[in-house]
Amino acid sequence: MADTNSVEALIHALRRLPGVGVKSASRMAFHLLQHDRAGASSLSRALQHAVESVRHCERCHTFTEAELCSTCQDERRDASKLCVVETPADQSALERTLAYKGLYFVLMGKISPLDGIGPKDIGLKKLFDRVTDGVVSEVILATNFTAEGEATAHVIAQGLKDRGVKITRLARGVPIGSELEYVDLGTIAHALLDRR
Amino acid sequence: MADTNSVEALIHALRRLPGVGVKSASRMAFHLLQHDRAGASSLSRALQHAVESVRHCERCHTFTEAELCSTCQDERRDASKLCVVETPADQSALERTLAYKGLYFVLMGKISPLDGIGPKDIGLKKLFDRVTDGVVSEVILATNFTAEGEATAHVIAQGLKDRGVKITRLARGVPIGSELEYVDLGTIAHALLDRR
Numbered sequence: 001m002a003d004t005n006s007v008e009a010l011i012h013a014l015r016r017l018p019g020v021g022v023k024s025a026s027r028m029a030f031h032l033l034q035h036d037r038a039g040a041s042s043l044s045r046a047l048q049h050a051v052e053s054v055r056h057c058e059r060c061h062t063f064t065e066a067e068l069c070s071t072c073q074d075e076r077r078d079a080s081k082l083c084v085v086e087t088p089a090d091q092s093a094l095e096r097t098l099a100y101k102g103l104y105f106v107l108m109g110k111i112s113p114l115d116g117i118g119p120k121d122i123g124l125k126k127l128f129d130r131v132t133d134g135v136v137s138e139v140i141l142a143t144n145f146t147a148e149g150e151a152t153a154h155v156i157a158q159g160l161k162d163r164g165v166k167i168t169r170l171a172r173g174v175p176i177g178s179e180l181e182y183v184d185l186g187t188i189a190h191a192l193l194d195r196r
Numbered sequence: 197m198a199d200t201n202s203v204e205a206l207i208h209a210l211r212r213l214p215g216v217g218v219k220s221a222s223r224m225a226f227h228l229l230q231h232d233r234a235g236a237s238s239l240s241r242a243l244q245h246a247v248e249s250v251r252h253c254e255r256c257h258t259f260t261e262a263e264l265c266s267t268c269q270d271e272r273r274d275a276s277k278l279c280v281v282e283t284p285a286d287q288s289a290l291e292r293t294l295a296y297k298g299l300y301f302v303l304m305g306k307i308s309p310l311d312g313i314g315p316k317d318i319g320l321k322k323l324f325d326r327v328t329d330g331v332v333s334e335v336i337l338a339t340n341f342t343a344e345g346e347a348t349a350h351v352i353a354q355g356l357k358d359r360g361v362k363i364t365r366l367a368r369g370v371p372i373g374s375e376l377e378y379v380d381l382g383t384i385a386h387a388l389l390d391r392r
Contacts, residue, residue, distance in 0.1 A: 006246040007259050007284075013242035016235035017210075018227045024215065026285050029246070031214045033259060034304055037247050039212035044243035046209035047228070047236045050202040054229055063203050063229060088203075089222050108230055 007033065059130070061123055062088045062106040071095075071104060078102045082131065083140040084156060086110050086149065094142060102140070105130065110143060111152045119155060128159055138166040145172060203229065255326070257319055258284045258302040267291075267300060274298045278327065279336040280352060282306050282345060290338060298336070301326065306339060307348045315351060324355050334362040341368060 007029055014025035032040040056062070057069035064070070071077065071091075081102025085091045091104050107122040119125075131139055139160060143149035157167050172190040174183050203225055210221035228236040252258070253265035260266070267273065267287075277298025281287045287300050303318040315321075327335055335356060339345035353363050368386040370379050 006242075006249050006261060010242045010246040013235070013239040016228075016232060016239060017224045019220065019223070027215070028213045030283055030285065032212075032243070033246060033250055036212060039209070040243045040247050043209040043212060044240045044247070046202075046206045047240035047243075050206040050225070050229060051233050051236045051240070053202050065202060087226055089226065 056108070057106075060104045060106050061108050061126075062091060062104065076101075079135050080137040081140065082136045082138070083142050084127065084153075085142045086144055086152070090142065090144070102138075107143070107152065110148045111155055112148045119159075122152070124156065124159060127156065128163075131160055131165055132163055136165055138168060141167065141169045145170075252304070253302075256300045256302050257304050257322075258287060258300065272297075275331050276333040277336065278332045278334070279338050280323065280349075281338045282340055282348070286338065286340070298334075303339070303348065306344045307351055308344045315355075318348070320352065320355060323352065324359075327356055327361055328359055332361055334364060337363065337365045341366075 010029045010033075011022065011025045014020055014028050015022060017025075020028070032043075053065050054063050055065070057064045057072055058067050059072040060069060062069050062071070066073075078101050081100075082105055083091075083094065083100060083102055084105045084107065085094065086107050086109065088106055088108075091106055094100055094104075105127050107124075107127075109117055109122045111117060111119060111122065130136065139156070141153040141156060143153045143156075153169060157169075160167055171194060172187065173194060174180065174187060174191045180188065206225045206229075207218065207221045210216055210224050211218060213221075216224070228239075249261050250259050251261070253260045253268055254263050255268040256265060258265050258267070262269075274297050277296075278301055279287075279290065279296060279298055280301045280303065281290065282303050282305065284302055284304075287302055290296055290300075301323050303320075303323075305313055305318045307313060307315060307318065326332065335352075337349040337352060339349045339352075349365060353365075356363055367390060368383065369390060370376065370383060370387045376384065
């Protein structure tokens with residue numbers, strides 16, 4: 001694309017975004033340079049600022065700019081409940097339900113042997129130490145219902161066995177608004193078993 | 197996602213990339229901050245550098261860092277042929293064929309009334325002036341074979357009528373390696389008409 005090294009370098013840098021190949025990167029570079037240079041500048045600044053200021057919360061590992069994130073600092077939250085999620089986006093989804101008032105532990109990943117990610121990489125030791133602090137009485141495993149998410153939940157449940165805390169998992173069942181005909185059989189089987 | 201304004205600002209800035217919605221932007225931000233901060237920094241620098249240094253070639257409008265792009269500066273190119281393309285990516289595709297030794301005029305867009313882009317926005321006046329400089333003898337219209345690309349080619353052909361230059365269009369036909377059964381009927385009809 002053109003003869004300029006700056007454009008080539010920009011395309012190369014854009015390809016490091018997940019899900020962006022060489023054609024998308026070229027299209028993005030062309031769009032930014034031709035139609036939205038202000039957008040390119042603001043993206044440049046946002047990236048630099050985030051890299052410099054975003055760190056992990058000392059208690060729950062989520063992204064924050066302070067030592068503790070606002071959720072961990074909030075004294076009105078119920079510290080006896082600890083919800084374990086994979087990512088800040090999952091935490092955000094739970095928060096939007098307004099149905100949970102406890103605290104979180106954000107793994108910032110999941111156990112995935114194929115990608116070389118084991119229990120150490122997602123801070124399980126820190127999680128286990130936290131759970132045995134005498135305050136937490138229930139750990140809610142809210143990892144995703146994927147193979148890796150289930151494996152991660154299993155490893156955490158094993159590690160917390162016999163530590164005197166209640167361990168629960170998000171309920172599996174039929175999503176609201178769906179028709180049984182189109183729901184997969186494993187979900188229906190779980191919904192049957194967990195009927196109430 | 198998390199409680200940090202920097203992360204929110206980054207997601208917001210990433211959404212200005214074409215084809216990126218809020219979910220993709222969140223995933224990109226998480227990936228960069230959690231797994232590839234070096235990539236985030238290099239993308240930030242590449243954006244800033246490109247915005248500062250990339251400009252348009254004075255003669256052909258493509259992206260360049262100098263006054264004239266390397267193609268326009270190359271004295272071995274055949275200045276009697278002028279190929280009109282929509283974007284630097286299209287120019288690059290033609291260059292990779294090694295089948296063309298003339299010069300280019302890059303419209304940096306196409307006529308698209310729905311988006312409010314008319315002849316002025318793609319520099320047609322400059323193109324018409326260039327064509328009547330006495331050097332150009334053939335204009336090859338290589339805009340895309342889409343509705344807007346065809347309309348753009350039509351407008352240019354009309355504007356260059358009676359100026360004493362030959363006007364040609366890239367041949368339409370059956371792509372190499374394809375089976376007739378799967379080629380659309382319009383293409384086959386064109387291939388029949390233009391048979392040789």
